[in-house]
Amino acid sequence: MPSLMMQSGSRAMQTKATSLPRSAVAKTVRSRRSLTVQAADKTVVVGLAADSGCGKSTFMRRMTNIFGGTPKPPAGGNPDSNTLISDMTTVICLDDFHSLDRTGRSREKVTALDPKAQNFKLMYEQVAALKRGEAVDKPIYNHVTGLLDPPERIEAPKILVVEGLHPFYDPEVAKLLDFKIYLDISDEIKFAWKIQRDMAERGHSMDSIKKSIESRKPDFDAYVDPQKKDADMIIQVLPTQLVPDDEGKYLRVRLIQKENSKYYNPTYLFDEGSTISWIPCGRKLTCSFPGIKMFYGPDTYFGQEVSVLEMDGQFDKLEELIYVESHLSNTSAKFYGEITQQMLKNSTFPGSTNGTGLFQTIVGLKVREAYERIVRDEKITA
Numbered sequence: 001m002p003s004l005m006m007q008s009g010s011r012a013m014q015t016k017a018t019s020l021p022r023s024a025v026a027k028t029v030r031s032r033r034s035l036t037v038q039a040a041d042k043t044v045v046v047g048l049a050a051d052s053g054c055g056k057s058t059f060m061r062r063m064t065n066i067f068g069g070t071p072k073p074p075a076g077g078n079p080d081s082n083t084l085i086s087d088m089t090t091v092i093c094l095d096d097f098h099s100l101d102r103t104g105r106s107r108e109k110v111t112a113l114d115p116k117a118q119n120f121k122l123m124y125e126q127v128a129a130l131k132r133g134e135a136v137d138k139p140i141y142n143h144v145t146g147l148l149d150p151p152e153r154i155e156a157p158k159i160l161v162v163e164g165l166h167p168f169y170d171p172e173v174a175k176l177l178d179f180k181i182y183l184d185i186s187d188e189i190k191f192a193w194k195i196q197r198d199m200a201e202r203g204h205s206m207d208s209i210k211k212s213i214e215s216r217k218p219d220f221d222a223y224v225d226p227q228k229k230d231a232d233m234i235i236q237v238l239p240t241q242l243v244p245d246d247e248g249k250y251l252r253v254r255l256i257q258k259e260n261s262k263y264y265n266p267t268y269l270f271d272e273g274s275t276i277s278w279i280p281c282g283r284k285l286t287c288s289f290p291g292i293k294m295f296y297g298p299d300t301y302f303g304q305e306v307s308v309l310e311m312d313g314q315f316d317k318l319e320e321l322i323y324v325e326s327h328l329s330n331t332s333a334k335f336y337g338e339i340t341q342q343m344l345k346n347s348t349f350p351g352s353t354n355g356t357g358l359f360q361t362i363v364g365l366k367v368r369e370a371y372e373r374i375v376r377d378e379k380i381t382a
């Protein structure tokens, strides 16, 4: 039987953002009021921070799918480009702003996570130019050769995603970001994912993977991890609490949502502001071992008020996710079942049967809501 524990303390009910994509209206106004068109054509910039191997590419695929189109590298360009362009979004990888290539880092004895290995000035100039609607010639860091390749031309998209190790480390770059996301993968899970990928796909040994993680850890703790306190949304991935000593098979995933965000309303379970534990397994949700436990409640995160939505465990039948979705509010979905539809569309992606896929989808919908609010607000104020 489904079980529910709820502590009351409800806040205001759900609000919905109006959908106002860049439209023909803005184009018509172009000839009469250049100010309006400039604002409506502005690029919205999203920052996604995480360590290497923490699911950025998987998350990007889920997010860009919400906006439509198939992400592709720039046509006819460098086959080792890190850029992905689709209908509305362009994703650039901040590795392209390494100031030291692989040899340079080895000579200077710094890791790729050290700020000394990044060109933050160029990162700022190019992200600022794209945000103003201007094209840039961006360098390419070639992960195959470890060298910096000749630049590629990047046109300003509607939504620019800057993903990598340090999107909000530099205060000037951070100011350019309209929405900040951090993927916080605990050491145990990061290790399990790296082992699975680097042993199977890249032929690395268990020992070399361990050494690489250990050698990166001090700089990760010093320069990458602290960015999470500034994110608007954080997806935290932890070992399950449902199975003792599990080695990364089941996940406990927490969606940490800042209160008072200018651009989104936190998603809640059943009753906004309450503290709720819910075991949805039963007649409407098939759960084999170890089942699913959900949690929702207020919390503080680095001294800031947040709402946390949590899912521990995994579901068996993706289509039954509609049962969980129907108990969530403020999801930023445009129609009933949109989350389940997205999850089914991306069912082959890693994390599709647990909280990583579910929360990545919700964050993708929040980015869409933020984009639409920014476009709408700027049309009004221009």
Ligand SMILES: Nc1ncnc2c1ncn2[C@@H]1O[C@H](COP(=O)(O)OP(=O)(O)OP(=O)(O)O)[C@@H](O)[C@H]1O
Binding pocket: 050, 051, 052, 053, 054, 055, 056, 057, 058, 059, 193, 194, 196, 197, 350, 351, 352, 356, 357
């Ligand atoms: N939600 C998930 N559940 C299980 N495994 C996952 C999940 N997300 C990612 N992985 C695993 O972790 C590996 C790294 O994922 P991904 O390539 O998306 O990360 P990344 O941050 O883009 O990595 P890099 O920066 O090194 O290219 C993948 O091979 C995938 O198998």
Ligand SMILES: O=C(CO)[C@H](O)[C@H](O)COP(=O)(O)O
Binding pocket: 051, 052, 095, 102, 112, 113, 142, 143, 144, 146, 165
């Ligand atoms: O942390 C990383 C982000 O992807 C990479 O290790 C960094 O970009 C250096 O790349 P490589 O190891 O291919 O020289």
